[in-house]
Amino acid sequence: MFSTLNRVALVTGAPAGIGLEVAKALASKLDSLIVIARRIDRLQQLSAELQSRYPSLNILVEAADLSHPEAVQSLLERLNAHDRNVDILVNNAGLGESELFEHSPWIRIRQIVELNVLAMLRLTHYCYLA
Numbered sequence: 001m002f003s004t005l006n007r008v009a010l011v012t013g014a015p016a017g018i019g020l021e022v023a024k025a026l027a028s029k030l031d032s033l034i035v036i037a038r039r040i041d042r043l044q045q046l047s048a049e050l051q052s053r054y055p056s057l058n059i060l061v062e063a064a065d066l067s068h069p070e071a072v073q074s075l076l077e078r079l080n081a082h083d084r085n086v087d088i089l090v091n092n093a094g095l096g097e098s099e100l101f102e103h104s105p106w107i108r109i110r111q112i113v114e115l116n117v118l119a120m121l122r123l124t125h126y127c128y129l130a
């Protein structure tokens with residue numbers, strides 16, 4: 001059975017929606033949680049809520065726009081500096097599109113690919129190596 005002792009989870013898009021529920025569930029079971037999104041105020045609010053509920057939880061807040069490869073790279077360098085191995089990765093942050101492909105501006109399609117595909121693969125690759 002999978003032990004939750006000394007495990008670190010990283011959740012992208014943790015302050016809202018599905019990511020928030022996943023982050024809360026993991027916070028109740030693990031020692032360490034890394035939460036990522038663009039807006040630092042929402043991350044800090046989430047961190048404060050989880051910390052008050054789980055005082056021994058170790059929470060690392062990192063703001064990053066994962067649709068920008070340079071921001072992803074900078075995030076990985078910061079994670080490296082913290083020397084944290086990630087045991088559980090939840091690639092939750094992502095974009096959906098209801099518009100027809102041919103009607104979507106290229107910049108939107110590119111942003112979806114950067115976030116849903118490239119950032120997801122980059123983080124997954126990083127977590128295997130770390």
Ligand SMILES: NC(=O)c1ccc[n+]([C@@H]2O[C@H](COP(=O)([O-])OP(=O)(O)OC[C@H]3O[C@@H](n4cnc5c(N)ncnc54)[C@H](OP(=O)(O)O)[C@@H]3O)[C@@H](O)[C@H]2O)c1
Binds near residue numbers: 016018038040
């Ligand atoms: N809800 C649904 O019905 C549904 C259906 C199918 C698939 N999904 C997928 O499930 C995932 C979660 O959906 P949700 O509805 O829970 O989303 P949500 O409520 O809109 O929350 C998205 C979260 O991701 C963060 N985020 C968005 N863009 C980001 C970026 N570029 N870099 C870093 N963080 C970013 C947001 O925070 P910031 O804005 O502060 O960055 C927020 O915390 C998404 O991948 C979505 O495509 C959802």
